Structure formats: structure tokens, C-alpha cells
Amino acid sequence: MDPFVLLKKDMKEKQEQVNIILDRYLPRKDEYPKEIHKALRYSTFAGGKRLRPYLTMLAYQLYKDNLDPITPVAAAIEMVHTFSLIHDDLPDIDDDEYRRGKKSCHAVFGDGVALLAADSLLINAFEIITYAEIDDALKVQFVRELAQESGIKGLIAGQMLDIESEGKKVDKKTLNFIHNNKTAGMINIALRFGALGAKAPAKELSVIEEYGSKIGLVFQIVDDLLDIEGSSAKLGKTTGKDEAQGKATFPAVYGVEESRKMAHDLTEQAKTAISTLGDRSLKLRILADHLLSRKS
């Protein structure tokens, strides 16, 4: 069977597992006060790919079959991701009306509700880690590392520099800073948490992180290329907007051809790195190819 078909089946199954956990830990949408509960669930279940939790689960399954202990951690990473998208879309930052093929949170519920809904998702992410069936020392480590990776030395720094760079000509160093922090860092930590949760040996952990840092960049480069080439219908968000806003993108800094080549080379390097773990890394290799060739 086509390896991509197999992968998509696996992704779909794990997506559903994550959705069950998200549904379990998010309050009902009819709870009081209603608007914010509706907003929370609207953005959480707006059809995301669940790439980050999928990575956590794949890394965990390099070592262990039963995903139950790690799924809340995977869901926590997705919550932080959704939080960052909602705040990014606010008029305070990108002012984007569409996300994942639907109206963005603030476009439906208003700025104040969207702001607070995202805040509560972020807060919920830290709470949900405490419910994972892992030992306390690991919970504390996950809380600390998730905070570091999503905070002022990670995701937030990337978003901040993204704002500052708008309309300016950015250099390679700035571009790398933005995307290492904003995208690659969270993708990497998703894999790292899966591996740490399964008590991966240190040497293998560093292989997994090498793979993660490379596919994280590929993910962003392909995102930037799709923004130029893709159609709004497939991507589910406003396309061509990066260029219009003068955003710091790989094609803008390296050119389209060079960006494509970078994505290709990084994918090969990621696959080579993870291959050292043998047959059990097959899904991660197929995933790397999928992230390179995806059209949405």
C-alpha cells in the first residue's frame, strides 16, 4: 500500500485520540459564561492537523505501545499551539480573518472573548500535564520545558520578532530566529516530550531532536511556499498575505528555488538521522516526506 495512505490512516486514528482527550479536559460549551466556552471549543475543533501531538505520539511509540500516559501531554502541546494561533490572528497582531478554513476566533466571537479564550487554553495546557499518568518529576520537567519553549525565550520571542520585522527586509539570521522559535521549537519539543515520556536513552533522544529541528524548518519553509503557490481553499487561510504584509518568509529571503532545495535537503537529513533508530522509525521517515510534499 502507498506509504502516505498508511500514514494518513495512522494520523487520523491518533487525531481522534487527541480529540477525545481535548474534549475530556475542556469544559462543556454550554457552561457559564457561554460565549467563552463556545469560543474555546470553536478554535480547538476547527480542523487542525494535530501535527504536534502526532509527533509526541510517534516518538513515544518508538518505545511503548499504549499511548494513554502521554496523550494528555500531546494534547497540552496542541492547546498551546491553538492559543498562539488565536492571539496571532487578533487585530493586535496579524489581524487575520480566516484560520483553518473558517472564520478566526475573534472574527466570530469578538476580540475580547478570543483573547480570553486563548488565555484559558494556555492555562489549561499546564493543568492538563498534571493529569498525565507519568511521575511527578517528569510532570515538573514538562511544565518547565513547555514554559521555556512557549515563552519569552521561545514561541513568544518568535511572534514578537515576526511583528517587529513586518515590512522590513529581514536577514537570514532574523528569519532563522523567528522560525526556530515560532515553529521548529514547538515541533521539536513535541517529539522530545514523547521520547522523554517513554524514557528514551539519551543518545536516541538527541537523534530524535536532530530529526525534529530539521522537519520543523521544513514545515515552515513549505508553509511559506504554499502561501505563495497554494490556493486559499486548500490551505484554509488567507494566502498571498505573507508577501502583502511584508512577512519574514524563506522565499522572501532565499528565493523560491533555493527554499525548495533547502526543504528537500533538510528532509533527507532528517530521514538519515532518524534511520539510525532502525525499522521502528519508519513512520517518522514517511512523515518527513509527507511534510515536504504536502499541498495543504
Next chain:
Amino acid sequence: MDPFVLLKKDMKEKQEQVNIILDRYLPRKDEYPKEIHKALRYSTFAGGKRLRPYLTMLAYQLYKDNLDPITPVAAAIEMVHTFSLIHDDLPDIDDDEYRRGKKSCHAVFGDGVALLAADSLLINAFEIITYAEIDDALKVQFVRELAQESGIKGLIAGQMLDIESEGKKVDKKTLNFIHNNKTAGMINIALRFGALGAKAPAKELSVIEEYGSKIGLVFQIVDDLLDIEGSSAKLGKTTGKDEAQGKATFPAVYGVEESRKMAHDLTEQAKTAISTLGDRSLKLRILADHLLSRKS
């Protein structure tokens, strides 16, 4: 000596201890990207009363002298408080230009920077708990409870309902919901964390919580009264604004005289409750009187 003078001296000393911890755990203001680092420190050191961390420290000192193990936890609560003020002041919510006697964060740094600076303070709060010198089980408990109290079932719910109620005539139930969640809850958890950190006996913990829930409401009632009576210069924020915005306040729902009486009665009840802990609760009793009679 005047008990208030003694109390103010103690508050000032503990404020300084909290400031040292905040300074230690927040990144330098000249770090990259600069704007957000400046914004973070601007709001954190804009002259807050540090009431919440002070409560954590007083509750802890009912049992133990050396505050070092609990001070990061106290600082974490202050970070969450500052986060909530910055987001509250944004145009998305209250659109307030002044806070603590200075221009509010977004008025100085812009909406996007203020939004992200507050996000990173919130995230940092969870991180800093992991550095406290307490056992892992307690760190996990604090992360979970801080998330619960500051999230969609606590502080955020209070803020949300505060927005929804603007310009409407609110009933007593709604008013209580808002302020139990928005103010009293965080004040209560500040005390609770101090007591839990010092391994307070369950029976005494419930006395401390009874005291906390009452002074939490007193704090809010007095805030509402000062908004009507106080001068902007003393309070350091725009006064008379609650009424202008049609905010849900105690004087609006109960009238000024009844609100004053409520604050007075709750203070007496709080003092009676905490008196059962004997002489060591003296500072908490003086503090209750101080919160009732404060003019700013």
C-alpha cells in the same frame, strides 16, 4: 507603635524580597527582542502593592520563618496578577490608559507587544513554580491549582463575565460570581499556597481559607468604593470609570452604605476566623483592618 506602621514596614520588606525574585526570574530588559523585554519589566515593576505574594508569605510564616522556599511561588501569583491586568487594560477588553499611576503597558508599547508580554508573564509563572525548593508533588499541585484558579473556571471566567455585564444591570448573583472569580479567588489561593507550602494542618488550612475568601471580597468592595470616592492621583488609575462604563460593582448593586457595612462585617468575620490561630495570626488581623481602611 501603631500596628499599621509595623505592618507597612513588614509589607515593604517582603515586597522587596518578591521584587528580588521577580528580577531574578525575568529576563534582562536589554535581551533580544528588546521591546517585549522592556514591556515585561515595565509592567512588573510599575509599583504594585504585591498584596497577593505578601499573603502567601504571611500564611507561610504562620508555620515557618525562612521564606526562601515559598518566595518563587509567591512571585508566580504576582506574575499571573500582572498578566491579567495587562490583558484587562487592552482595547480588546477595558481599553484603560492608566494603571498603577503610570501609562498602561499597551499605551506605552503598543497592543501587540503588551498582549505578548502578558502572555509570557503568564507562562513564566508556571515555570517559576518549578524552581521553588519544595517537593515535586507540591509543585504539581500548585501548577494544577494555579491553572484552575486563573483559568476558565476562575479568573478568566470572572473577566469574561465582567465584559458581558458591561452596561447591563447586574444582579447580586452575577456580581458575586465576577468578584469571587476575578479577585477573591486569587487572593484566597495566595494564602492557600503559603499554608500548603508550610504543610499547615487541614483544620487550620480551612480557617485560613475562610479568612481569605472574606478579605478577598473586602478588597474588591473597597476597590469599588475608592473608584467612586478616591482621587485618580492616589489610586493611580482612572477613577469614576467603573460607573461610566456601567461596570458591575458593589456600590452599583448594593448601594454605597450597604457596601461599606458589608466590607466592615466581612472584615470582622475574617479577623474572628483567623484569631483561632492565636498570636501568630496578628499580622493577618492587622492586614484585614488595613485592607478595609486603605485609601489607595
